[in-house]
């Protein structure tokens with residue numbers, strides 16, 4: 001069968017969906033929506049792949065499909081500020097030549113990545129629940145809970161269809177920092193009808209419901225109470241709720257706390273600037289904390305994935321300039337291992353244990369919760385939205401298929417998209433063409 005000519009297809013109203021990253025993989029989320037020759041994109045992230053020689057390779061989506069078919073974007077819409085959703089912007093914004101719409105906090109994180117010495121993209125700060133028109137599209141950002149403040153699903157209305165792009169999300173009634181999921185708005189959207197959900201597949205194979213940040217705070221408090229000497233906690237820098245909890249726990253257990261690692265300091269100052277970390281007891285400088293007795297010290301550090309240059313790896317091999325750990329100290333991994341980092345992390349844990357340091361991870365104590373929806377969360381949201389179809393993204397094929405199967409059990413149709421598949425959403429989603437896609441490695 002000869003391939004349909006894309007030039008003929010894309011002048012039709014569709015609407016069309018095209019993943020150029022994020023489908024069949026974790027990272028490099030970059031999703032295009034088109035109608036009558038107009039295109040917008042949702043998210044523009046990078047992918048991290050572990051190198052055999054150690055360390056990570058950073059890759060961004062290839063724009064070959066846009067160049068070959070003369071697709072120009074009217075806008076780039078950002079769901080939230082995680083690197084797998086914004087990390088490619090510094091590398092691609094000049095080629096995309098379109099305004100970027102993001103929440104104020106995500107916009108700050110994007111600005112932090114850009115070089116002010118060169119001309120900046122147009123960054124437009126959105127207000128949640130206030131629809132805006134972008135050519136043939138109408139877009140509304142819907143607050144959802146996740147593991148960073150200001151996470152959103154985006155409702156797109158185009159060519160008479162209503163598409164809900166979920167972004168990354170979970171259901172958490174006690175997120176501790178940031179807004180609650182806008183349940184009543186999502187239910188109202190469902191009452192007026194949703195055609196297609198483009199949805200987060202990360203935890204679709206997992207039964208049960210999400211664990212709350214409040215549950216993590218309680219688990220961390222119990223675990224830290226049992227530590228008699230110095231405490232070190234490593235977590236993702238962007239999880240401001242976790243930072244908030246650790247500052248409170250330090251206060252409640254008679255400790256002072258300090259942040260080690262550049263990304264934690266950057267995220268902490270962004271959080272304070274946007275009023276997300278006000279009212280907690282705060283962190284002190286590492287030089288001050290180092291002078292206090294061991295049993296009064298709580299350090300929060302970067303490096304939960306074993307990154308060799310991050311604070312934790314340097315603590316494990318005794319090369320950190322501000323802190324040396326000693327036998328009897330305790331290191332807590334308030335994080336989940338990202339596949340590919342096993343060997344690096346095992347080396348760090350072994351190095352710590354050799355020094356007589358206790359290591360506690362999320363399999364030994366309830367000290368971490370995922371930011372993505374397991375099946376009971378999916379059932380709830382999809383019950384509110386009552387969509388006809390699902391396109392599972394944000395996951396490898398295994399996660400996408402589990403997501404599709406679960407959605408089928410809820411009565412939804414749909415298909416599993418690959419990167420590069422052009423999917424017609426005018427009726428039942430159908431693949432109508434294959435466009436080039438790939439990842440481009442970034443040297444840094």
Ligand SMILES: [Zn+2]
Nearest residue numbers: 082084085168
């Ligand atoms: Zn993500």
Ligand SMILES: [Zn+2]
Nearest residue numbers: 080082146168
């Ligand atoms: Zn995320």
